[in-house]
Amino acid sequence: MSFDRMWADLAPVGRATTGGYRRYAWTAEDHTLREWFAGEAVARGLGLVEDRMGNQWAWWGDPDADGPGVVIGSHLDSVPDGGAYDGPLGVVSAFAALDALRDSGFRPARPIAVVNFGDEEGARFGVACAGSRVITGAMTADRALGLTDGDGVTMAEALRHAGRAPETLGRDDETLRRIGQFVELHVEQGRALADLDPATSAVAVGTDIWPHGRWRLDLPGTANHAGTTALADRQDAMLSAAQVVLEARSAAVAGGCVATTGKVEVEPGGVNAIPSHVRLWLDARGADQNAVRATVSAVAEVVHRLGGTLREESWTDTTRFDTDLAGRLRTALGADTPMLGTGAGHDAGVLATAGTPTAMLFVRNPTGVSHSPAEFAERDDCLRGVDALTTVVRDLAS
Numbered sequence: 136m137s138f139d140r141m142w143a144d145l146a147p148v149g150r151a152t153t154g155g156y157r158r159y160a161w162t163a164e165d166h167t168l169r170e171w172f173a174g175e176a177v178a179r180g181l182g183l184v185e186d187r188m189g190n191q192w193a194w195w196g197d198p199d200a201d202g203p204g205v206v207i208g209s210h211l212d213s214v215p216d217g218g219a220y221d222g223p224l225g226v227v228s229a230f231a232a233l234d235a236l237r238d239s240g241f242r243p244a245r246p247i248a249v250v251n252f253g254d255e256e257g258a259r260f261g262v263a264c265a266g267s268r269v270i271t272g273a274m275t276a277d278r279a280l281g282l283t284d285g286d287g288v289t290m291a292e293a294l295r296h297a298g299r300a301p302e303t304l305g306r307d308d309e310t311l312r313r314i315g316q317f318v319e320l321h322v323e324q325g326r327a328l329a330d331l332d333p334a335t336s337a338v339a340v341g342t343d344i345w346p347h348g349r350w351r352l353d354l355p356g357t358a359n360h361a362g363t364t365a366l367a368d369r370q371d372a373m374l375s376a377a378q379v380v381l382e383a384r385s386a387a388v389a390g391g392c393v394a395t396t397g398k399v400e401v402e403p404g405g406v407n408a409i410p411s412h413v414r415l416w417l418d419a420r421g422a423d424q425n426a427v428r429a430t431v432s433a434v435a436e437v438v439h440r441l442g443g444t445l446r447e448e449s450w451t452d453t454t455r456f457d458t459d460l461a462g463r464l465r466t467a468l469g470a471d472t473p474m475l476g477t478g479a480g481h482d483a484g485v486l487a488t489a490g491t492p493t494a495m496l497f498v499r500n501p502t503g504v505s506h507s508p509a510e511f512a513e514r515d516d517c518l519r520g521v522d523a524l525t526t527v528v529r530d531l532a533s
């Protein structure tokens with residue numbers, strides 16, 4: 136079975152002693168993964184193309200003559216200390232589905248491609264889905280090339296170092312024209328499927344990506360001596376921050392959303408100084424756009440009462456996958472196939488926003504843990520994912 140062989144091939148690439156993966160864009164590990172992808176394409180006699188952002192496409196058939204085609208695949212890069220499944224499961228399953236179709240003697244009426252989107256996690260340059268954002272024009276080439284990593288290396292320098300020409304980077308209409316539909320299979324990054332009937336919930340069809348946003352919160356205080364200032368005389372910005380963090384939690388609970396304050400800056404930042412300023416960042420998401428907005432409003436009210444400010448840094452509305460395509464997938468897979476929204480971003484979301492008919496398949500994750508070495512999916516479930524993808528591609532490419 137080609138799935139097991141490919142899975143074993145990828146297992147050691149970029150694996151740290153923690154068991155987690157460090158596969159960042161345009162590094163030696165990334166190069167190894169790209170070489171692997173190219174090898175899989177060539178071994179199957181597929182046409183290998185690299186687009187204007189370095190995303191890799193392996194075509195069975197000629198998308199320019201007989202397209203647009205059906206595209207499956209995902210990404211091979213990882214977050215810091217990421218799991219084995221997020222990304223690679225989609226790429227390996229795509230090649231395995233192609234093998235299953237060929238083994239069964241299937242002759243596609245349309246070209247089929249496996250894609251490896253580069254730099255999906257944004258672990259090195261800070262912008263997620265850089266590969267799909269650049270080719271769809273959601274991010275300009277200038278902005279992408281100027282992004283820097285933790286060592287101050289720009290993306291332009293990293294590309295040059297990897298033997299690519301930064302000046303070719305940009306929106307790629309030729310590549311976009313070749314995509315008739317995109318179906319991204321991905322490990323589930325929550326435990327919705329694990330909570331359903333075990334018999335019918337190994338694979339779900341994606342419906343949408345939750346609306347999400349980021350806000351910067353500034354809370355004022357007055358610096359003073361930690362030993363000589365009476366508690367009653369203090370204006371402690373950290374106390375305000377604590378109230379805000381707790382409010383974010385209770386508002387999210389009330390609204391059925393999720394809210395996270397994972398980044399904090401404190402001034403002056405001394406152990407023995409009362410904080411004069413705290414900056415924190417709020418990430419809020421949820422299935423219901425209005426509920427997310429209401430959660431943030433509740434937080435804003437507390438921030439304003441404490442004399443602080445709240446500024447929106449980004450907001451993305453609900454990204455809906457193509458309803459017709461999702462319906463077609465469900466028909467092909469069976470009416471009891473669960474339908475699932477997700478709070479995580481994906482290249483599929485970027486393509487959907489750009490107008491490409493896009494759908495997703497999620498494979499059950501028994502613990503729901505992701506972006507961690509503990510991320511997992513049972514082998515049987517992975518193989519059911521391959522079967523589902525095979526069924527879907529057979530349907531779409533007939």
Ligand SMILES: [Zn+2]
Nearest residue numbers: 221222255321
């Ligand atoms: Zn992913």
